[in-house]
Amino acid sequence: MTSITPETIRTGEIRKLAGCDLEDFDLSSAQLNGVVLTGANLVGSDLTGANLQGANLSGSNLLGALLSHADLRANCTGANLMQADLSSADLRGSNLRGANLMGAMMTQAAIGGAFMSGANLMSANLAGADLRGADLRGANLSNANLQGVDLSGADLSGALLHEANLEEANLQEANFSGANCTRANFLCADVEGAIAIGASFLGACVTGTDFDRPKERETSSHSLGSP
Helix, strand or coil: CCCCCHHHHHCCCCCECCCCECCCCECCCCECCCCECCCCECCCCECCCCECCCCECCCCECCCCECCCCECCCECCCCECCCCECCCCECCCCECCCCECCCCECCCCECCCCECCCCECCCCECCCCECCCCECCCCECCCCECCCCECCCCECCCCECCCCECCCCECCCCECCCCECCCCECCCCECCCEECCCCECCCCECCCCCCCCHHHHCCCCCEECCC
């Protein structure tokens, strides 16, 4: 029986790693596209620059894993990516429903079109990330750093954005319906055409946006940037 080591994984001898203990494995730049890793233990593993396109990582534990510049266009449903380094990673169209990304480093990541409903992104750093058209319904983004992100066309309905930093973010056509944006920072954000029916902006900073008008601050049922 072939033993599970970083070398046997790299050579492709083992493709099914569901439930396997791969803690602290060095799999940087490894070709893991399509590999089954459901429920695997990848705590602290080094997957920097790895190709995980089409891989199944549902329910896997990637606590503190290094995934910078990795291709993670994969199934990560319910995965634990808490405090993982996903900076400049490719997550376009990924399934991250219910994933735990609390405190994750996601600066400059490509996350456009990703499915992230119900995901926990509390205190995550997404500065400069591309989240165009992402599904973030019901996601927890409280205290998250979203400075300069592109959330144009994203669905944030019912999301928790308490004290989130959205300074200079592109929020054109984004949907904030029913979102909790209390004490969030929208300084100089582009909110043209954004929808915020039933959203809460209590104590939010809206300086420099089209939302910065007394008439609009009195109601939470409106489109941001409407006249």
